[in-house]
Amino acid sequence: MIILGIETSCDETACAVVQAGQNVLAQALASSANLHYKTGGVVPEIAARKQLEFIIPVIQDCLDQTATHFNLEKGDYLNLKSHIDAIAVTVGPGLIGSLLVGVDAAKTLALAWDKPLVGVNHLVGHLYANFINRPADEITFPAIGLVVSGGHTDFVLIHKHQALEYIGGTTDDVAGEAFDKTARLLGLATYMGGPLVSKKAAECVTELYKGRLPRPMFDTKDLDMSFSGLKTSAKNLIASVAPLTDEKITALAKEFETAVVDVLLKKTQLAVEKYGVKTILMGGGVCANKTLRTKMADYAQTKGLRLFYPALDLCTDTAVYIAGAAYFNYLPAKAYSDIQANPSLGIC
Ligand code: KG4
Numbered sequence: 001m002i003i004l005g006i007e008t009s010c011d012e013t014a015c016a017v018v019q020a021g022q023n024v025l026a027q028a029l030a031s032s033a034n035l036h037y038k039t040g041g042v043v044p045e046i047a048a049r050k051q052l053e054f055i056i057p058v059i060q061d062c063l064d065q066t067a068t069h070f071n072l073e074k075g076d077y078l079n080l081k082s083h084i085d086a087i088a089v090t091v092g093p094g095l096i097g098s099l100l101v102g103v104d105a106a107k108t109l110a111l112a113w114d115k116p117l118v119g120v121n122h123l124v125g126h127l128y129a130n131f132i133n134r135p136a137d138e139i140t141f142p143a144i145g146l147v148v149s150g151g152h153t154d155f156v157l158i159h160k161h162q163a164l165e166y167i168g169g170t171t172d173d174v175a176g177e178a179f180d181k182t183a184r185l186l187g188l189a190t191y192m193g194g195p196l197v198s199k200k201a202a203e204c205v206t207e208l209y210k211g212r213l214p215r216p217m218f219d220t221k222d223l224d225m226s227f228s229g230l231k232t233s234a235k236n237l238i239a240s241v242a243p244l245t246d247e248k249i250t251a252l253a254k255e256f257e258t259a260v261v262d263v264l265l266k267k268t269q270l271a272v273e274k275y276g277v278k279t280i281l282m283g284g285g286v287c288a289n290k291t292l293r294t295k296m297a298d299y300a301q302t303k304g305l306r307l308f309y310p311a312l313d314l315c316t317d318t319a320v321y322i323a324g325a326a327y328f329n330y331l332p333a334k335a336y337s338d339i340q341a342n343p344s345l346g347i348c
């Protein structure tokens with residue numbers, strides 16, 4: 001089965017064509033991220049306008065790549081349509097203006113080509129990034145799923161495809177947001193600063209502030225987390241050591257990153273023990289974090305667990321795993337009108 005997926009939940013406009021949830025035949029992406037650095041965060045109105053501007057060229061680019069894959073002329077969409085079995089689209093969570101553009105485009109394409117339409121949860125999509133370029137039977141269930149994106153930090157118990165159970169998550173701010181805020185306070189980036197905090201942390205030679213930040217809810221026996229207090233503590237610590245030097249910045253970044261990773265690792269261990277699973281799937285932008293990947297991998301190896309995290313380009317937003325998730329959770333809408341954008345959709 002070949003599925004065309006569309007993703008427009010925030011500031012990326014993406015389209016991909018994926019076979020059997022694993023093989024990427026084509027993909028295209030445009031982003032308005034560069035505009036959001038100026039404002040220090042996404043302005044929803046601007047993101048939505050850019051989605052409108054990008055959506056048709058991005059879909060066209062992806063269709064042309066797919067046509068080439070099938071030895072058709074670029075633009076020969078009449079013959080291309082028989083190669084596509086279904087259209088999938090992110091329905092939420094995300095920004096309403098952005099989501100609407102993708103949902104409307106997907107409906108239009110499905111209607112014009114008379115194809116089934118599948119709505120996909122963006123957060124579930126992040127987890128299905130693990131199935132891309134991997135034999136499907138390599139990942140066995142039940143598994144613990146950890147989504148750490150810019151907007152969510154959630155644990156789910158994945159019983160099997162289409163059967164996810166929410167088992168815990170942050171009760172306030174999310175890890176990605178805490179990374180971004182800390183990057184701003186350290187003067188590293190106004191937007192999406194997580195990778196820069198991580199880069200600075202890797203440069204740290206002397207751990208000047210080791211143990212100075214809290215590991216919130218570290219010892220609670222549930223899978224809930226909290227990053228709001230950590231954000232405030234980081235703010236206070238940064239202010240208390242001003243003026244900042246490169247040495248201080250690297251040490252602050254290191255302590256902050258370690259605090260977040262300590263919490264995520266501890267709660268993952270708790271989830272694994274509580275539910276007795278042997279498989280862990282990670283997904284979302286923060287999964288690109290090298291320290292998180294390394295510490296999780298060490299833990300999994302020690303305990304004989306199977307850990308999966310996506311390739312770096314599949315941690316951030318793309319339509320590839322939206323098409324992938326639709327394949328494994330294939331549930332076409334009875335009527336196109338049943339597919340609606342839902343900005344506040346939870347993971348399950
Ligand atoms: O999943 P994503 O692309 O967006 C949402 O769906 O929300 O995640 C973006 C988040 C941002 O907070 C970004 O700073 C963070 O992922 N991020 C990182 C790293 N790469 C991206 N955080 C820490 N270390 C990284 N290497």
Ligand code: ZN
Nearest residue numbers: 126149316317
């Ligand atoms: Zn995302």
